[in-house]
Amino acid sequence: MKVTVYKALARGVLLESLRRKDLWVVAILGFLILVGASALGFFGVQGLQVFVKDLAVTVLGAFSTIVAVLTSTRMLPEEIKQRTLYPLLSRPISRLDLLVGKLLGAIVVTWMSFLILAALTALALAGFQVAFEPIMLQYMIAKMMGLGLVCALGLTFSVYMTPSAAATSALIFTFGSTIIVRALTSGYESATPAMQVVFKLLNAILPQFTLFDLGSRAANVGWSPVPLWVMGFLLGYWVLYTGGLLAISWARFQKKAI
Amino acid sequence: MQEAILVEDLRVRYRSKKGKLVDAVQGLSFRVEPGEVVGFLGPNGAGKSSTLKALMGFVAPTSGTCEVFGLPAGSLEAKKRIGYLPEVAMYYPYLTPIETLVLYGELQGLRGRNLKEEAFQLLEVVGLRGSERKLNKNLSKGMLQRVGIAQSLLGKPDLLILDEVTSGLDPVGRKELRLLLKERQREGATLFFSSHELAEVDMLCDRILLINKGRMVEEREMAPLKDGLRNYSVTFTGPIPMHDLTQDMETLPDGSIQARFSDKQKLLSALNRVNESDGKLLDVVSREGSLEEYFIQTIEAA
Amino acid sequence: MRAWLLPLASAGAIAAVGWNTGEVAAIANPPIRRVNGADSDNSLAGQFQTSAVGHLWTYTEVYLQNGLKLRKMTGDEIREYKLDPTQNHGIPIIPTRRKDFRGIMGDVERAVTAWDPRQASHRNDPKQTMPLFRLMTWMDPFFVEAWTSGAMIINLGQTKETTARAKEFLLEGLRNNPDTVDIPNMYAMLCIRSDRDYTAAEKYLKLAIENGRKRSDALPEAEELAFQSAYRWLALVYRNTGQTSKMMEVAEEGLMHFPDDLVLPTTIRPSVAPPSGYKAPTGVKVRRK
Numbered sequence: 001m002k003v004t005v006y007k008a009l010a011r012g013v014l015l016e017s018l019r020r021k022d023l024w025v026v027a028i029l030g031f032l033i034l035v036g037a038s039a040l041g042f043f044g045v046q047g048l049q050v051f052v053k054d055l056a057v058t059v060l061g062a063f064s065t066i067v068a069v070l071t072s073t074r075m076l077p078e079e080i081k082q083r084t085l086y087p088l089l090s091r092p093i094s095r096l097d098l099l100v101g102k103l104l105g106a107i108v109v110t111w112m113s114f115l116i117l118a119a120l121t122a123l124a125l126a127g128f129q130v131a132f133e134p135i136m137l138q139y140m141i142a143k144m145m146g147l148g149l150v151c152a153l154g155l156t157f158s159v160y161m162t163p164s165a166a167a168t169s170a171l172i173f174t175f176g177s178t179i180i181v182r183a184l185t186s187g188y189e190s191a192t193p194a195m196q197v198v199f200k201l202l203n204a205i206l207p208q209f210t211l212f213d214l215g216s217r218a219a220n221v222g223w224s225p226v227p228l229w230v231m232g233f234l235l236g237y238w239v240l241y242t243g244g245l246l247a248i249s250w251a252r253f254q255k256k257a258i
Numbered sequence: 259m260q261e262a263i264l265v266e267d268l269r270v271r272y273r274s275k276k277g278k279l280v281d282a283v284q285g286l287s288f289r290v291e292p293g294e295v296v297g298f299l300g301p302n303g304a305g306k307s308s309t310l311k312a313l314m315g316f317v318a319p320t321s322g323t324c325e326v327f328g329l330p331a332g333s334l335e336a337k338k339r340i341g342y343l344p345e346v347a348m349y350y351p352y353l354t355p356i357e358t359l360v361l362y363g364e365l366q367g368l369r370g371r372n373l374k375e376e377a378f379q380l381l382e383v384v385g386l387r388g389s390e391r392k393l394n395k396n397l398s399k400g401m402l403q404r405v406g407i408a409q410s411l412l413g414k415p416d417l418l419i420l421d422e423v424t425s426g427l428d429p430v431g432r433k434e435l436r437l438l439l440k441e442r443q444r445e446g447a448t449l450f451f452s453s454h455e456l457a458e459v460d461m462l463c464d465r466i467l468l469i470n471k472g473r474m475v476e477e478r479e480m481a482p483l484k485d486g487l488r489n490y491s492v493t494f495t496g497p498i499p500m501h502d503l504t505q506d507m508e509t510l511p512d513g514s515i516q517a518r519f520s521d522k523q524k525l526l527s528a529l530n531r532v533n534e535s536d537g538k539l540l541d542v543v544s545r546e547g548s549l550e551e552y553f554i555q556t557i558e559a560a
Numbered sequence: 561m562r563a564w565l566l567p568l569a570s571a572g573a574i575a576a577v578g579w580n581t582g583e584v585a586a587i588a589n590p591p592i593r594r595v596n597g598a599d600s601d602n603s604l605a606g607q608f609q610t611s612a613v614g615h616l617w618t619y620t621e622v623y624l625q626n627g628l629k630l631r632k633m634t635g636d637e638i639r640e641y642k643l644d645p646t647q648n649h650g651i652p653i654i655p656t657r658r659k660d661f662r663g664i665m666g667d668v669e670r671a672v673t674a675w676d677p678r679q680a681s682h683r684n685d686p687k688q689t690m691p692l693f694r695l696m697t698w699m700d701p702f703f704v705e706a707w708t709s710g711a712m713i714i715n716l717g718q719t720k721e722t723t724a725r726a727k728e729f730l731l732e733g734l735r736n737n738p739d740t741v742d743i744p745n746m747y748a749m750l751c752i753r754s755d756r757d758y759t760a761a762e763k764y765l766k767l768a769i770e771n772g773r774k775r776s777d778a779l780p781e782a783e784e785l786a787f788q789s790a791y792r793w794l795a796l797v798y799r800n801t802g803q804t805s806k807m808m809e810v811a812e813e814g815l816m817h818f819p820d821d822l823v824l825p826t827t828i829r830p831s832v833a834p835p836s837g838y839k840a841p842t843g844v845k846v847r848r849k
Contacts, residue, residue: 008364012350019352019393050623050688083348087409090314090342091365092334142672181669182653186631188661196661203662211665216674220627221684223674230671233664257272257317 005093006101013075013105014112026067026113030120033059050220052128056121057215061143064114065174068147072106072154073166076253085258095254099155099246106151111144134225139218141231145238146212150174152245153207159249159256177209207241260328262417262448263290263313268322270308270472282308284472285322290450292416295443297463297480298452301557305472306452307345310421313450314342326417338367341415343406345422351395355381355405358394362409380408385434399426407435411442418442420451424458436461456549460484470557487547490525491518496537503528514540613700620689620709627674629653652677686713697733704740705782707733711746723754741779742786744768748793758797765794769810776817788818795827 017023079085079102088098118140122132153173157166184199191199212234217223270283283305290296300306311317312324315332324331327339349358359377368376381390384404394402403426410418418439424432432455439449439462453459459466466483468476493516500507506518519525525542532539622629630650633643643649654675660666670676693710696703707730715726730747737743744764751761772779772787779787791814798807811828815821 004364004369008361012353012361015357016350016352048688048691050684051691054623055691082351083344083346084350086314086316086344087342087349087362087406088365089316090337090340090344091362092337092367093365094334185655185660185662185666186653189659200661203665208665208669211668211672214672216627216629217672220674222626226671230668233668234672255318257311 002097005097006104009088009098009101010105010108013102014108017071017105017109022067022071022109023113023116026063026116027120029063030117033117033120033124048128049130052125053130053219054215056125057139057219060114060117060121061213061215062175063117064110064143064147065150066171067113068106068110068150069154069167069170069174071109072103072151073158073170074163075102075106075155076158077163077166080258089258096246096250099249099253103152103155103242103246106155107148110147110151114140114144114147133218135214135218135223138225138231139214142212142214142234145234146209149207149209149212149238149241152242156245156249159252173207174209177207180206181208181210208237211237259292261289261325262292262294262327263288263450264323264325264328265289265309265313266323268309268312268324269320270305270312270317271320272308272317282472283312283319286469286472286474288467288474288477290448292448293443293446295439295449295462295464296451297459297466298450298469299454299456299459299466299553300452300469300475303471304469306469307421308472309469310419310452313419314340339416341410341412341418343410343418343420343423345425349394349402349405349409351393353394354391355386355394355397355408356390358405359409359412363412366413368413376412377408380411381405383411383438384408385431400428400431403427404431407438411438414445415447417448417450420449420453422453423451424453424455432458456553460549468553468556476556483552484546484549485522486520487549487552488522489518489520489545489547490522491516491541491543491545492525492528492532492539493517493541493543494532494537494539496532496535498531498535498537500528500531609700613696613703613706616692616696616699617706620692623689623692624683624686625677626684628677629674686716689713697736701733701736704733704737704742707737708742708746708782711750715750718754720754723750726750739771739775741768741772741775741783741790744771745786745790745793748790748797752793752797758801762794762797762801765790765797769794769813772817788814788821791818792821792823792827795824799827 076085079088089095093101125132150170154166154170157169160166161169180202184203188196188199214226217226266287268283268286269281272280272282274280286305286309298306298309308317312319313326313331315337318332326336329336329339350361353361356374356377359380360373363373363377378390381387381404384407386401386404386408389397389401394405397405407420407423410420423439424435427435436458443449449462451462460480463480465477465479467474468478493510493514495514498515500515500517503524504517504519508516508518510516517528519528529539529542629652631653633641633649633651635645637651638645638649641649652675654660654670654673655666657666657670660670662669690710690713693706693713696706697710700706711726711730711733714729715722727747727750730743730750734740734743734747745768748761748764748768751757751764768786768790772783772790775783776787791810795807795810795814798804798810807828811824814824818824
């Protein structure tokens with residue numbers, strides 16, 4: 001029964017997104033990537049593989065993250081604003097069911113956008129004679145898990161903040177994740193013991209989006225695929241963290257008068 | 259028998275946008291028996307929507323009891339037995355009516371072909387045949403209201419909670435809706451609806467609850483209320499004494515006398531007297547009282 | 561969502577067109593003049609340009625190191641690893657397991673990132689960095705080092721074709737930076753090394769020296785080195801074309817600006833004559849003792 005509920009809610013989100021032609025915009029962006037990539041051809045195809053792969057993972061990562069943030073942060077506020085939440089919650093579903101279903105919908109939309117962009121990017125790479133390697137598949141899988149985490153974060157923020165504040169905060173957390181992690185690792189040794197405890201706490205609490213980015217290995221030459229236990233860890237981290245974020249969202253949402 | 263709705267000393271308090279505490283419902287109590295059709299009336303800001311939201315679990319009561327068929331209001335078990343029509347009809351703009359109903363039906367626990375068949379039937383019943391596959395954003399307000407009515411009837415719920423049910427409907431639509439709701443009542447459903455259309459209340463309800471400023475003002479059975487509002491007049495000639503029956507008499511220009519009664523018994527007594535006497539009965543008129551006037555007078559008095 | 565992404569799409573379109581034609585650059589990229597060796601405009605746009613171009617400049621090193629991102633070692637680290645403190649040393653930005661407090665999360669980051677130099681350590685073909693230089697010159701046409709380094713990368717193969725492309729690239733750079741010393745100097749070097757075209761070389765070396773003279777009091781380090789180099793090359797051109805008096809003039813002027821220069825005195829030494837088997841390029845008179 002629960003699975004049907006989640007599927008129904010997710011399907012609603014997906015249909016709305018498809019008919020609103022959001023994914024068309026993604027496809028147009030992907031097409032522009034191809035056009036931009038073709039503009040690089042004047043240096044000759046030889047010797048550009050690293051650059052085009054690097055560009056591909058950067059653009060793919062950035063655009064799909066933006067899609068994830070925008071999709072997840074506006075879902076609930078729009079439901080409340082449009083008053084479509086009333087007939088939903090009048091059904092025998094709990095508010096947690098609603099959150100889970102909506103999150104699944106956001107993840108599906110984000111993954112579809114990512115896969116469309118990835119397909120178009122793969123076409124561009126094929127034009128530069130870049131072969132598809134196993135590390136690239138791992139990159140895609142890890143990235144999709146990371147995008148799922150971005151959706152969960154965006155949804156959580158949207159329960160507590162206005163949509164614009166939620167989107168801004170989510171973008172800061174995702175794009176600023178590398179800076180935060182580097183600051184923690186580089187500052188730890190010289191920090192006082194008390195601050196070191198704070199650093200450890202921050203490391204445990206803050207979502208680590210850098211872990212889901214295999215871009216540097218995928219773009220460069222000769223890096224081996226990551227071990228299976230790493231992918232398993234990422235999956236576990238994603239599931240646990242998403243569960244935690246859902247719990248935080250639910251804590252507020254269940255008490256919210258609508 | 260378990261009440262369909264039981265509300266006891268319900269209080270709902272909000273914090274306004276400016277941070278002020280607002281008591282939307284203050285100690286409201288009422289019951290609705292299974293199979294009844296009850297109208298929930300009140301001026302704007304009386305607390306009707308807040309009460310309905312508390313019944314649906316959209317807001318948590320500050321205090322008091324709120325139960326549906328003996329189950330806590332807002333619980334999943336209670337919601338399984340409720341069909342709800344929100345005040346402002348808004349449905350996903352990029353879904354079609356059939357997709358909307360299938361979505362809500364699946365959330366209701368309905369499945370597969372049965373669900374689709376029921377959805378198509380309901381859309382036909384509410385007069386949306388031919389528009390099942392148009393996007394909701396392309397439907398008029400009245401058509402969206404019909405979608406809302408259809409979704410509230412999914413799964414044949416035991417209790418229908420309808421907020422401004424006839425909003426956006428044309429007179430034909432209203433008549434069709436009345437017939438539909440009457441049929442549901444005959445099938446055993448309980449109807450609890452709020453409306454500003456007193457004509458609809460008049461035609462549908464067994465009982466009305468009138469609230470103002472979050473408090474119950476009056477609770478009346480419709481039949482005795484309408485009887486009470488009704489008035490009669492008898493026009494006759496001849497010296498027939500009527501002063502013990504009514505003081506409201508008037509001599510008309512043609513010399514005849516018109517006596518007015520609010521009580522049916524007194525009317526019958528007056529008619530008997532005219533028959534037994536030498537007088538001549540010229541006219542008997544029965545007038546329905548104005549529910550609107552009753553509503554306004556009662557609210558103002560409260 | 562379309563409202564959000566439309567500006568991005570438009571920016572992407574402009575970028576694509578600008579890359580391809582270079583004609584949009586002047587419109588989308590208002591000139592930020594580098595006057596008297598000033599490094600950047602103080603406006604926000606100028607600072608953004610400088611930051612973005614600076615990021616690309618350092619990113620070329622990441623490309624060359626196959627994705628490895630390094631940072632400068634601290635003094636403590638140099639002492640710890642017993643390295644030469646007078647040199648700059650790099651270390652991966654992700655700490656080793658021993659120094660990482662993050663436990664398994666650190667292990668995972670090391671596993672997913674291009675981190676360990678032992679795993680895939682090699683210098684990538686420098687040609688891989690060419691698009692970065694192209695981007696730098698598009699984003700900031702006044703970044704002279706991007707033109708000269710880019711030309712070097714293009715001409716790594718040192719074939720006629722690569723030299724011709726490198727020269728074309730430098731000419732574009734010179735059009736954007738008519739006052740620079742380094743670009744005409746490098747252009748002249750390519751003319752001499754590949755074609756022994758002393759006529760063309762002389763023209764560009766004179767231009768380089770002229771530009772250097774105008775700004776000699778405030779040349780950045782790279783431009784100053786190019787200024788010095790231009791004198792050396794021009795003296796060499798005059799020597800090889802038998803124009804001894806011009807060679808002496810250039811050498812004197814060069815030594816006036818760079819009294820410690822060791823190459824100019826060697827170039828003009830009369831005892832330096834071509835070996836007996838030396839065949840001069842066509843039209844050049846061999847100088848005899």
